[in-house]
Amino acid sequence: MTTTAAPPTHADFRFLERLRVRWAEVDMQRIVFNGHYLMYFDTAVAGYWRALAMPYHETMEALAGDLFVRKATVEYEGSARYDDLCEVGVRCARIGRSSMAFAVALFRDETRLVSGELVYVFADPATQTSRPVPDALRAVLEGFEAGQPMVEQRRGTWAELGRDAAALRREVFEVELGVHSAAGGEGAAADAHDEQALHVVAYNRFGKAVGTARLLGEGAGRARIGRVAVIAPLRGAGIGAGLVRTLADAARARGEREVVLSAQTGAQRFYERLGFAPRGERFEEAGRMHQEMVRVL
Secondary structure (H helix, E strand, C coil): CCCCCCCCCHHHCCEEEEEECCHHHECCCCCECCCHHHHHHHHHHHHHHHHCCCCHHHHHHHCCCEEEEEEEEEEECCCCCCCCEEEEEEEEEEECCCEEEEEEEEEECCEEEEEEEEEEEEECCCCCCECCCCHHHHHHHHHHHCCCCCEEEEEECHHHHHHHHHHHHHHHHHHHCCCCECHHHCECCCCCCHHHCEEEEEEECCCCEEEEEEEEEEECCEEEEEEEEECHHHCCCCHHHHHHHHHHHHHHHCCCCEEEEEEEHHHHHHHHCCCCEECCCCEEECCEEEEEEEEEC
């Protein structure tokens, strides 16, 4: 006698990717065309890697392999419609010697509409021949599903963290954004204030620095958060918010009454969600428009 696993519920997933059904995804029956659900699942899997603080391509190169889809199954129980706000759950259900299976499901509210399974094989990217799943990758997947944190924050001095912080700033500010100097002509990767600042660097489970920020005292009960940088593939995963909260807590612990920062205008709403409010007029710095923001502690 064989038993069939119970269909997954909304509560079965630690990771859920939110999406809204677009006009182009609806067919002549006015429901989402069946093939698009595989695209939804694949989009959610990319978000799952982000939740693991794992920049996919860089990590796979370091592991000397890649993941190839071996099988995809989909079961249709209901239909999503134009403009529905849905959530796609992804869970690593099992890991074999060279393969891993992910349970996936799409929900509208908590009603399951579509469910399925994606089976990947870890393989040599050149020959596409299977290889054992690396222990490091296995540990990250199992750790995430067990509720373990995917990022470790380390606080310290420039002497302790400067090498990783400077490399990350260089990648984000200079290479990606083309900003080679800050106000006063100081370097974007390091400046004279770093020696006096409290630094925090976030590391993923593979030991890679993925985010950094610093805290400087300005006197009169005020401290400044600056040089906030997160690598591009992991933005939106909560790493930057965690860094800012850590430094705001550190400022409060040492008796500061408020923290301020200069936000690029495109990031203003991000900082507002963290309790910061704009103060004064916008200004230009390093060729980009900024807004001074403050949070009372």
